Amino acid sequence: MSxxxxxxxAVVTPEINSCINRIPKPVGSFGYDPWGYxxxxxxxxxxxxxxxxxxxxxxxxxxLEHVPKTKRVLIVANxxxxxxxxxxLIGVALATNPYGPRAPRMMVERWLPTLPFIGNAFNEAGAxxxxxxxxxxxxxxxEAVVVFPEGIKGSGKAFSKRYxxxxxxxxxxxxxxxxxxxxxxxxxxxxEETLPSLGNFAMLAYLLRMPYFPICPILPLPARVRLYFGRxxxxxxEIQSEQEVLRNVHRVRYAIEGLIAQGLKERKGxxx
Amino acid sequence: xxxxxxxxLLITGAGGALAQRVIARLxxxxxxxxxxxxxxxxxxxxxxxxxxSYHNRAFEDIFRSHNVQGIVHIxxxxxYESDHKHRYNINVLGTQKLLDLSVKYKVExxxxxxxxxxxxxxxxxxxxxxxxxxxxxxxxxADLVDSVELENLANIYLWKNPxxxxxxxxxxxxxxxxxxxxxxxxxxxxxxxVILGFxxxxxxxxxxxxxxxxxxxxxQNHPGIYNVAPSDWVAYQQVLKQCGCIRxxxxxxxxxxxxxxxxxxxxxAFPSYLINYYKxxxxxxxxLFADTFGFRANRSLDDIFSHYRERKEMKIL
Numbered sequence: 001m002s003x004x005x006x007x008x009x010a011v012v013t014p015e016i017n018s019c020i021n022r023i024p025k026p027v028g029s030f031g032y033d034p035w036g037y038x039x040x041x042x043x044x045x046x047x048x049x050x051x052x053x054x055x056x057x058x059x060x061x062x063x064l065e066h067v068p069k070t071k072r073v074l075i076v077a078n079x080x081x082x083x084x085x086x087x088x089l090i091g092v093a094l095a096t097n098p099y100g101p102r103a104p105r106m107m108v109e110r111w112l113p114t115l116p117f118i119g120n121a122f123n124e125a126g127a128x129x130x131x132x133x134x135x136x137x138x139x140x141x142x143e144a145v146v147v148f149p150e151g152i153k154g155s156g157k158a159f160s161k162r163y164x165x166x167x168x169x170x171x172x173x174x175x176x177x178x179x180x181x182x183x184x185x186x187x188x189x190x191x192e193e194t195l196p197s198l199g200n201f202a203m204l205a206y207l208l209r210m211p212y213f214p215i216c217p218i219l220p221l222p223a224r225v226r227l228y229f230g231r232x233x234x235x236x237x238e239i240q241s242e243q244e245v246l247r248n249v250h251r252v253r254y255a256i257e258g259l260i261a262q263g264l265k266e267r268k269g270x271x272x
Numbered sequence: 273x274x275x276x277x278x279x280x281l282l283i284t285g286a287g288g289a290l291a292q293r294v295i296a297r298l299x300x301x302x303x304x305x306x307x308x309x310x311x312x313x314x315x316x317x318x319x320x321x322x323x324x325s326y327h328n329r330a331f332e333d334i335f336r337s338h339n340v341q342g343i344v345h346i347x348x349x350x351x352y353e354s355d356h357k358h359r360y361n362i363n364v365l366g367t368q369k370l371l372d373l374s375v376k377y378k379v380e381x382x383x384x385x386x387x388x389x390x391x392x393x394x395x396x397x398x399x400x401x402x403x404x405x406x407x408x409x410x411x412x413x414a415d416l417v418d419s420v421e422l423e424n425l426a427n428i429y430l431w432k433n434p435x436x437x438x439x440x441x442x443x444x445x446x447x448x449x450x451x452x453x454x455x456x457x458x459x460x461x462x463x464x465x466v467i468l469g470f471x472x473x474x475x476x477x478x479x480x481x482x483x484x485x486x487x488x489x490x491x492q493n494h495p496g497i498y499n500v501a502p503s504d505w506v507a508y509q510q511v512l513k514q515c516g517c518i519r520x521x522x523x524x525x526x527x528x529x530x531x532x533x534x535x536x537x538x539x540x541a542f543p544s545y546l547i548n549y550y551k552x553x554x555x556x557x558x559x560l561f562a563d564t565f566g567f568r569a570n571r572s573l574d575d576i577f578s579h580y581r582e583r584k585e586m587k588i589l
Binding site for chain 2 (some may be wrong): 134
């Protein structure tokens, strides 16, 4: 029996099993898609993360009904918390969405596939290298693609810059406009407090070939995470100019800022 | 149709398992001329067969004595078969000679078999690579330069000499009975190495399906470059399990270790210059070929893997 089969038996509950089986996701004869997504792999990830999602981060979701049940969609969120915990929690929320579960396709940093075990494990859960070609092809496959336009600038920022959105890349907007894909903005509140970083140990990061090495707690703190899914935003038509693209990027950024502000206003403390 | 009335078709690499299957499909409709640089291939009575190196002057005699109208260029010196220089002579200079002779003797159709190795294996590769994607193999290892240059040559002739009607096929891993490439050799082994922590996605095509693809490419005239890969994908370590191989992990760190280890052991089935292909995926988008030629692979991954597994169980391999 493989490690995955053993884990599947140990951690996958009937609830998770039925949830993932409901996802309309075409795969090949061995359960894989071209990017390495594997139905059993996602079940194992869900089995491992769902208890953390429910009991450690005690995630609250708002607006999940805005995520289309089928068809292509870009889920665009703010990035924070040093580790991709925000991505994993958005993934669990999408895969267990009571309005219609979706396989979460996270666009991840390019160095991730170079890491032994981690790269393949992320691929099996649906993550792929953040390449525009991958994004476009997955959207044409009618997938739900999750992007963090801030990239590592967002996830690796120090705690003193919490909830200050970093510069957004414009690649996602080019794809949204060219492929006529609705964008669901997501405001993530709480992940900033899971791993508050005092700064970046740049020399160590360089030696380990990592994008940054945060000075932060060894384990994530049990901060409560709130995920706010906004109404879908549609940007149709041919791109007339880069200015137009940047204006639309700003609109999405503004929507995410609004969702974050709502979350910060509604929460009563880091852990409550 | 008598033997004289049939158009002549030159097939290179005629001794190989793939070429044999192509010959079997085309011999009724064409006057097949079998050529191989390794040995003189035993063929049907009346069928011409030659052993000659493609870059040798004597190769032209075949064009002189047969009215060659078409070529299926499969013959290639395998990566493990010789040193880089000899491979370059056969694969690149030999192909150049073949293409020059094709122009001189007014050949009307050429199918060139390339390989997905030309794309190069990199952690940054997107999945479903289309034909326009840059050929990065030579950037990663000098051992694959001949594969990339062979393709570049065919490309130059494709645009410069449109009357040759060149079709270049870039297939994924060709496997199946009789196939002796490094992947097929690896799947035939009881023990197969894996790089610890890596299990890239792969695609496989059965030699029968690939022979059908080559036949279609020859008989339907759609010059151009095409990936040939079925729409089914599987992780490398899963493949080994399905083929009944015992997996031996090789430490992946430090990053040069697997390459040096493979060089040290001189594995034919797991050559050092292909190490990256066992770490990172090269997944092809085969829809252009499928749509243009109406091609569908008939053998499933299960059919492919069961061949290797069953032969091991029967202690044939």
